[in-house]
Amino acid sequence: MFEIRVICTPDDADRVGTALAAAFATSPARQYPTRDGKRIRLYFTADHRSIGTNPTHTESE
Structure with a gap:
């Protein structure tokens, strides 16, 4: 498990969250x-997805 900041x-927060959720x-x-005060910091606790739950993972990676 790791943290992503x-x-x-x-305006980009939802797009960033969606992209990270697709990868992790x-x-x-x-x-x-x-x-x-112009931007925000987003902190996500993340973990690698297993091969069975990561649709973009291929065996050759």
Whole structure:
């Protein structure tokens, strides 16, 4: 298990969360504003998906 931190604009938060959830088994994002107040920090607890639950994984990887 590991943690992913992403800094992005609030408008991109849903797209980032969707993309990470497609690649990893993730928890719901914890959101905090950046110091400048213009962006947000997203924290996800994540884990690798097994071969059976990762539709983009191929045996050759």
